[in-house]
Amino acid sequence: MTSWHAEYAWLGDRFVPDVVIEADNSVFTAVTPSETEPPAGAIRLPGLTLPGLANAHSHAFHRALRGRTQAGRGSFWTWREQMYQVADRLTPETYLRLARATYAEMALAGITCVGEFHYLHHGAGGQPYGNPNAMADALFEAARQAGIRITLLDTLYLSGGVERALEGPQLRFGDGSAEAWADRVDAIKPPAHGRLGCAIHSVRAVPLGSMAPVVSWSDHRAAPLHVHLSEQRAENEACLARYRRTPAQLLDQAGALGPRTTVVHATHLADADVTRLGGARVFVGMCPTTERDLADGIGPARALADRGATLTLGTDSHAMIDMFEEARAVELNERLRTQVRGHWSAAELLGAATAAGHASLGWPDAGVIAAGAQADLVTLDLSSTRLAGAGRETLAESVVFSATTADVRHVVTAGRDVVRDGRHLLVPDVAGELNRVIGEVLAG
Ligand SMILES: [Zn+2]
Numbered sequence: 148m149t150s151w152h153a154e155y156a157w158l159g160d161r162f163v164p165d166v167v168i169e170a171d172n173s174v175f176t177a178v179t180p181s182e183t184e185p186p187a188g189a190i191r192l193p194g195l196t197l198p199g200l201a202n203a204h205s206h207a208f209h210r211a212l213r214g215r216t217q218a219g220r221g222s223f224w225t226w227r228e229q230m231y232q233v234a235d236r237l238t239p240e241t242y243l244r245l246a247r248a249t250y251a252e253m254a255l256a257g258i259t260c261v262g263e264f265h266y267l268h269h270g271a272g273g274q275p276y277g278n279p280n281a282m283a284d285a286l287f288e289a290a291r292q293a294g295i296r297i298t299l300l301d302t303l304y305l306s307g308g309v310e311r312a313l314e315g316p317q318l319r320f321g322d323g324s325a326e327a328w329a330d331r332v333d334a335i336k337p338p339a340h341g342r343l344g345c346a347i348h349s350v351r352a353v354p355l356g357s358m359a360p361v362v363s364w365s366d367h368r369a370a371p372l373h374v375h376l377s378e379q380r381a382e383n384e385a386c387l388a389r390y391r392r393t394p395a396q397l398l399d400q401a402g403a404l405g406p407r408t409t410v411v412h413a414t415h416l417a418d419a420d421v422t423r424l425g426g427a428r429v430f431v432g433m434c435p436t437t438e439r440d441l442a443d444g445i446g447p448a449r450a451l452a453d454r455g456a457t458l459t460l461g462t463d464s465h466a467m468i469d470m471f472e473e474a475r476a477v478e479l480n481e482r483l484r485t486q487v488r489g490h491w492s493a494a495e496l497l498g499a500a501t502a503a504g505h506a507s508l509g510w511p512d513a514g515v516i517a518a519g520a521q522a523d524l525v526t527l528d529l530s531s532t533r534l535a536g537a538g539r540e541t542l543a544e545s546v547v548f549s550a551t552t553a554d555v556r557h558v559v560t561a562g563r564d565v566v567r568d569g570r571h572l573l574v575p576d577v578a579g580e581l582n583r584v585i586g587e588v589l590a591g
Pocket residue numbers: 204206264375411463
């Protein structure tokens with residue numbers, strides 16, 4: 148039994164003062180607001196305490212590219228070539244170390260659960276490892292060592308573009324067929340801190356005829372199904388040319404749109420597709436720091452939510468890892484586009500970063516501070532220079548529009564301290580580990 152006394156705790160719609168939070172091992176057992184007399188032995192949490200943050204879309208190995216793809220002109224497609232060079236070099240051993248350090252950076256940023264959209268499955272030339280899930284196992288182990296939960300979204304990736312064979316480093320992504328993908332994935336046994344979901348990489352990488360096995364795999368297990376959707380106009384054009392349908396129409400035709408589905412990016416959508424996705428009650432995974440970094444565009448997040456979709460957030464390529472920046476960027480992008488302020492409330496954006504993100508990753512029991520939920524907590528320092536002076540009535544707005552990862556002081560995952568006073572307790576030198584493994588991988 149553990150108890151905490153939070154100066155302020157986010158209880159879903161507002162920050163409430165003096166909240167006593169109790170947990171038995173990894174699950175909250177009681178949450179009592181306005182308790183000025185905390186129980187003996189309660190751990191004091193000064194500042195603002197949030198539920199754990201969910202990073203709903205990650206490719207851990209992209210972390211090695213940070214800062215190295217920013218010189219000169221280019222597009223998503225030129226960036227992708229640089230990304231393939233990193234993919235080409237990783238082994239299960241180096242990927243474990245790179246993902247461990249990347250997930251430790253996430254923990255320091257208040258992220259207690261990651262959705263790893265995983266497609267780097269095989270060895271050079273597409274040769275399976277002796278353990279065909281060696282890479283998946285490395286990612287589960289990396290999350291365990293970094294003290295965060297993981298949903299491994301094992302990804303089907305069959306073609307290098309619409310009607311183009313895989314080539315070069317892409318060969319490592321391919322299982323040959325959807326049936327072979329399912330056989331491999333069925334052998335994965337997720338550990339206690341992990342859950343298993345699936346992904347269709349995109350309509351570029353999976354032909355219409357190969358989508359059904361992934362959809363039925365997800366249906367049989369009630370597991371999350373994620374897919375990149377319309378990140379680039381070229382994807383829409385290739386899809387229209389081949390199928391006479393937009394990517395969203397094609398996914399709908401394959402039965403891939405529903406309340407367990409997350410469409411990632413959803414940047415370039417026809418209005419009818421906004422209605423289609425909203426009506427299907429999908430999650431929409433926006434990754435605004437990546438979308439702006441790659442010059443993708445601004446997706447219609449507000450319109451999607453107004454028509455029934457649920458917003459989630461991800462750091463995707465890890466150009467930066469800061470969920471507060473993802474959250475405010477959704478609102479600030481809309482402001483730039485419309486020249487009007489106030490599309491999203493701070494409460495809605497915090498919901499996207501917490502409860503909605505967890506639900507999209509198959510953890511409907513996490514991302515809230517409530518009895519019965521997973522015992523994950525993130526405490527921000529209200530006396531930091533960024534948050535100092537915050538108004539008591541506008542604490543949520545202060546967090547969403549001015550906090551950064553530097554304000555994260557304590558992180559608890561499954562009832563266990565992972566970050567204390569801004570220090571990772573399981574990975575003592577996160578920056579040093581990132582330095583070393585990125586240097587090694589790029590020296591290749
Ligand atoms: Zn992605």
